[in-house]
Amino acid sequence: MPPSIHPVDLILALRDKHLTPAIVFLTSRRACDEAMQSFDHSHIVLPPPRQEAIAAVLDKVIAQYPSIAEHPLIPTVQRIGVAAHHAGHLPSWKIAVEELMRHGCLDAVFATTTLAAGVDFPARTVIITQSSIRKSRDFMDLTIGEVQQIAGRAGRRGKDLVGFAIVTPSPYIDLNVLTKGFTGHPEAINSQFLISYPMVLNLLKAHPLDQIQPILAKSFAQFQLNQRAEVLQRKLDDLGEQMEPFGPRVCTDWITEWQTFDQVRRQKSHRAPIRRHEPPEVAARFHFLTPGRVVGFARGRGVVLRQYRSKGQKSPMITALREDGGITESPASTVTEVSDRILDCVDAPVYPWCTPDSVEDLLHQLEELPGRLPELPILIPKDDEPIPDAIVQTLGDFACPTCPSRSACQRDYPIAAKLRQEQHRHVKSIQALRTSLWHRFQEKIDVLQEFGYLTPTAHLTEDGEWARLIRIDHSLLITELLRAGAFNGADPAMLAAVMSSIAHDDDRPGAFPRVSSGLASLLGQVRKLAVSLSPHEDPPLLRADIAAVTERWIGDPTLTWIGLCKSTTMAEGDIYRLLARTLEFLSQLHTLKVTHPGLADTASRAIAALRRGVLEELP
């Protein structure tokens, strides 16, 4: 059985049951394109009136967006009444597909889940083939809200009496995620309050520092933090009640008093260190059982080759070379004599822990040794030393031993201490919940002061005044580049190219045109700065191949859109989005007319050069 249904069969099955028009959500753009290709040899052909209806709608869209007049997919769409819609397509093409769908001209659209959010694009049926989507480079299960957003595209008001959401399995699917999604309540949503440098600058431009905290307190983030704090506060109140029987006794803070007393007591009993269950004489001897040491066993002599502790019990062990040439592993306690002799042995990292030559040599030396050897005098520490005076004295400082509530304290301490610890923890958490936004804001202030955008009193410096107008990702990198004069003398193509390499955050690989040497060296400079800023701002990918696409488009006004697309393997829609985002970045530079007239002018020339052809069609 094939792992998933063939697109042609799918469409036939849907038509057969009158379940068209349908949106078929597939896992990737490639899957959408392949689904389209699979119709190439199919016999599905629309009757002429429907083909004409499609042509009529397309003509209208083309009148508005001429760029799609020659779109390679038009013949297929017209012939079979099926289209693809994903981020690799031009916006104008997507508008055409949406328009066709709105007019009921298509039987099905193959789409990626990006379509699920916000695009007005209903159908009678939705086909779901996956239960997870890729989010920031990782696959995540669809949330209940997302499943309902996807399934909810089915059933058009006024055009359908019922809508159908149909699951068809592929190797990517987990049915549980989907059935839960269909039948469950959408999840609660949570604030994602990122504090950015431009936010800090703009707030401090409009408000003095002491008014910032109340403003942050107005955020949904703080609203939700307060909700959590209230839950903790209720727990804290509960704890307070539970603590009532443990109020002041003979001493006001008996818990601390008892805790300290108890600790000192324990310290006393801890004096005798029972590290391992080994007799003190073995422990004392073990230090001396180093490689080369001559030792005596109950039967015969030997030379220590290594010492170690056994894996499980951690008991002291030695590897020894015996007089008879055998190599034994024995507990250190089997050593009866430790002589004062150390023989030369050459260590090796593996069994038998010294070189073979050395083994021969040691055996020889053992034979030569005299019958009696002087023993090493080893001092054995006494086990129960008396408690040092200092501790005895501290114990005397406590009233506890003779206190009338001693037994009550002793009994209650474990519970009371635990409750109080919990209280402290909650108080700390509540504190953190109330102040965390402000702390995060202050961290940003610190950085902006360090870089000279804010004065020590948190007012905007001259640089801060213009820097606050850059309100895009990687704003710190961009403003630092301006301050370093990185773009002085750069032409519009180069400026736009660098901006697009900052704006682009997709690591999809591909083949691209080469950059000019001027741009390459400028990018090198940008990269260096970005790395040096990385403690304060995540560096962008800064892909040179991406910059090259923009450089070509702006640098050569005669280059056509098709020509540009042919120079890279990037999808049309991706190139469009790259340039559109570059436009956004450039238009922010353009707002710096007053302080950076030269740059603003270059930016505006870049914008003019960029906005042509396809990029002119939509606002």
Add this chain to the structure above:
Amino acid sequence: MTTEELEQLLAQQPIALLHRLARGRVQRHFRAGKRRLIEVLLRHSAENRAGFESDLMTLIGEKPTRTAPPLPQAPAPRKPKSPAPQRRTTHRSVEPESHEPGVTLSSWLEGLGVPPPKTFVADAWQEEAIAKLREGDVVVSVPTGSGKTYVAVEAARRAIAENRTVIYTSPLKALSNTKYTEFSKIFGADQVGILTGDRRDNGQAPLLIMTTEILRNLLYDAGGGEIDIRLDTLGLVILDESQYIADPERGVVWEETIIFCPSQARMLLLSASIGNPHDIAEWLTSIRTTPCHLIRHSTRTVPLRAGYLHPNGKLTPLFRTVGIPHGHPTHLHPEAKRLFLQYEDETLPSGRRR
């Protein structure tokens, strides 16, 4: 655990768990499908089998609700030593329900078709939303395709009639463009303008469309003292798809916009179904001068049915009921369940060998 057991256990895990397991172990694991992923993971597990198994068990333990279907009333809580086989057996033994008949395909398909044309009558919730906007801000959280746009249009119409400026924002440029076309048809092209970073088309029109980021920037400029377009005549701000407030990267922009929206302007937040719309409404009430009214419902206007289509072309209802059994994810149609189990058995490595 034998390799075969391990393989079976892996096969029973959701793909997301396998991806988490593969993180740091397998390069480019996100490109692999389930079957392939299991193969690669098994090959990889040879290097450090114990570590691999313990990671797997931890991950399974983290998601008890997902992996373990509700257990029957067992006499004593047994320790699930190997959750995998147990899951299988419980699956089969616990379900007398699976012999319960599900709806037939024909009754599931019944009612399919086009409704007779009707004159437009606004829904009660739509009227309510428009009416409540007179008193204060409004948050609307209703299912996809319910007709939120109608509320936006009528509210805008009224504000324009009162000589107020209306700003409509969407999270996506594509959506802005669609709405620009749609609203131009409704109000006339001269009444609608669109603003992007570098372009203003008809920027003097009473109804302005822009992305939320652009509005946020306008509000910052106003706060910083720059005089900008008619913020003093601003009467209504509509934030469409406002569930974006939870977007990890861009969500903060919605918060900034709401915090700095001038107090004389009404806010209309349109959102798909979310779990806690009352939180949003309560939050708005707590920071704005007028109270915020919440409109929510979760019933779809066009009823939805769920189905299962087997790769061999066989179509069956997904659940035992015609409609979706809310709150009962396990009420699967016996036929759908049988086919899906068969699919898993045939496509997953543990099945191929059998």
